[in-house]
Amino acid sequence: MTNVSENNNNRYRLCPKCGNFSHVAEEQFFCILCGTKLIESCHQCGKSILHPQGKYCHHCGATYRTVPANAVQ
Ligand SMILES: [Zn+2]
């Protein structure tokens, strides 16, 4: 195992609204906190989400958030 960056064991789904996250193995598809559909890859370049706390894509720098933080109710 030399290339772990695209390994399923190290990928997460993120809520683009509130930032909640879930490991892909948990097979959560919607945010348990706000009901938003979780994303599992960058909407701009399609790279997997490797860091659960990440707010921006490690590859292209696009934000994972589709709703500005200050707009979250
Ligand atoms: Zn959420």
Ligand SMILES: [Zn+2]
């Ligand atoms: Zn990207």
